[in-house]
Amino acid sequence: MTYLQALDKINSLMLFGSRPGLDRILKFLDAMGNPQDKLKFVHIAGTNGKGSTSKMIAAVLKSAGYKTGLFISPYIIDFRERIQIDNKMIEKDSLAKCVEETYPLLEELKKQGVIITEFEYITALAFKYFAESDCDVVVLETGMGGLLDCTNVVKNTLVSVITAISYDHTAVLGNTIEEIAGQKAGIIKPNGNTVYYPQGDAADDVIAKTAHEKENNLVYADTLPLQAVEMTIEYTKMLYKNNELLIHLIGDHQLKNAALAISAVEILRNRCGFNITDENLKDGFAKAEMPARLELLCKEPTVLIDGAHNPNGMEALSVAIRRYLRGKKIVCIMGMLKDKDSNSSLEYLDGLIDTVITLEPDNPRKQSSEDLAEKAVKFFDIVYPMDSFTDAIEKALNIAGDDGAVIVCGSLYLASQLRPLIVRCLKKHNKNVLIDIEN
Secondary structure (H helix, E strand, C coil): CCHHHHHHHHHHHHHHCCCCCCHHHHHHHHHHCCHHHHCCEEEEECCECHHHHHHHHHHHHHHCCCCEEEECCCCCCCHHHHEEECCEECCHHHHHHHHHHHHHHHHHHHHCCCCCCHHHHHHHHHHHHHHHCCCCEEEEECCCCCCCCHHHHCCCEEEEEECECCCCCHHHHCCCHHHHHHHHHHHCCCCCEEEECCCCCHHHHHHHHHHHHCCCEEEEHHHCCEEEEEECCCCEEEEECCEEEEECCCCCHHHHHHHHHHHHHHHHHHCCCCCCCHHHHHHHHHHCCCCCCCEEEEECCEEEECCCCCHHHHHHHHHHHHHHCCCCCEEEEECCECCCCHHHHHHHCCCCCCEEEECCCCCCCECCHHHHHHHHCCCCCEEEECCCHHHHHHHHHHHHCCCCEEEEECCHHHHHHHHHHHHHHHHHCCCCECCCCCC
């Protein structure tokens, strides 16, 4: 089986959608020999911040010499980003081999009426690859929720990390913060360790109650002696116990993600026997990267690409705009999925954006550019619904000029699709691009 054939097999499962529940994947993993039971995990749930927090923890573990698996979603550039070991994507041949060996098991279960979804299958493939590669530890990001998320089949969880919780996937996770937090808290294991950053609402009580019921060591990341030293549009410097840490991730929210990551690392080295030095922490943080999370592509004009796609993410983006783009003429290229809370998200950008260009992400759940534009005109004076990605980029750059700023937001899917196009467009206009899409 070739890599492209393997991808076709995986993509064919998209029609089964996303369905919470553990019964299906447990049957599939049992047929595979339960590779997840051979691994140790740092399990991460939350509405926003999972990817950045996961990347920081994994980078520190790699720096400390541990063979570290990383499972994240969605991908931005290459499907294989979802399954990594030591910051290297799964090889194409390895992915093809995993699919070739496991797809017959999936088809056999299908004959029995057990339908495996795409995310369940990718999760199982990751467990198989990590186990066969003898990973020392796996940083595992949930897909949606936690309690009924298919990643929650794992037993050997060293630390459960819960990032920012807000309204998203309400049709599945619940309509209140308490309900959503209850789903996220589902990853907390009996007699384990949990890290959480209190957010001053009902979620705090749910996390505390669950941790108490499961007799967990609950660590609040806001008690960490971590403070910002310098915050620029290119990096964030922090001071932790007289050690200066630098991350190439920007925005006030990254300070909270960093606090969560450090708290998890402290548990690993103080309670789980991991040999992680302060230098490993510093080195890992400096090497942690996350595309399309307030990623700076160019400085003249300022071009930021961000996957913010829900109210919590848009709030973080609005804070970043006030901090880094004050006084600039800002053009926003935006596209959202139809199941997202567009109105609440747009409200956070009210008064900060001069011009909005709406597009349709290439996704079955896309919201039309016209529908999004109709909502956007309630908040912004100038709104252009467009069809062509390339034309939208050219228009945005032309309106912004070299002194202005262009922001892409609304969907990680849109960010993934626009990122290489923007880089090529900037190069065509002889702009100094800060990343290389070929790498």
